[in-house]
Amino acid sequence: MEISLRDLITVFHGMGFGALFMLAFSGALAELFRMSALGRAVAAPSPTEHRLLMLYLSIMVVLAWATVISGAYLVYPWYRATPPAGLADLTGYPQRLLLSSPETSGWHSLGMEWKEHVAWLAPISMTMVAYIFGKYGTSLVKLPQIRHAVLAFVIVAFLATGIAGAFGAFLNKYAPVRGGPAIHLMKGE
């Protein structure tokens, strides 16, 4: 059983950081919604609960930045690499492979073009959210306007991550980023 280096890095980018970040949204959204729930009086979280929430949000911020940075600076250069002139087999050049056919070019011109930019809204938004939680602490429960603003940014960050993640999965299906040295994971039978 083996995997190429580029495959492995792509897995770390998409499944390791991206999917984990996406999954973490469920917890963050649930907690934010609970705190902002339709004007109901909500009990302030205890200092321990607040510390846990801060840790949770901080991990989300790290995951968000790790996802976009690994995507832009590790995976994307392999994706957009230029093939040598006259090369017929474009398997190792995903962008050119997609653009080589009108049946698949939309995956690049819509999918990748949108994904590569919109994904960056998530780490910017989540950094702001974590900062506000850190700055205001448990008193945030008494500041509904700020909570609502934060919730709106989290929802947009979630949508942006969803768009980037979904297109990433489809792109990797139609034109996977492959190549580089093979890494042997285990010996087969």
Place this chain on the structure above:
Amino acid sequence: MNSPQTRTSARRLADADHRWEAGASQFARTELACAVSLSIANGPAAAAILAAGIGCFFLGVFSLGGDASQALARFFIFYTPTGPLSGVTTSAIVIWLLSWFGLSRRWRGKSVALGRVTAAAFMLLAMSVLLTFPPFMDLLQGK
């Protein structure tokens, strides 16, 4: 022995009393929330929220610029293997952090009209989503 009419009246009185207490308690909670809101400066939060909106908006503007102009696309190549995306995102991040720093200094320890600030931030955020959407970019460029 109480008549059924007397019991109904007593229940109504008790219900009204309970409703008044609930209303007074809700009023007290709202008053307390307002007082607390006023005592906590919202400036740092407003600065962070508006700066995030500005950063996202410039990400959209630079994406459009890089797509529309070859000269801008070349300018945004900060790291050749990544191409213009490196400059587009780095420049937007720099603007986001600078605006955050500037607004934080300006609004430190102050309370601002948060409603207007968040409305502006949402508008910028919504525009950033639109500006990164390739069909909208094409529409703006008349493609």
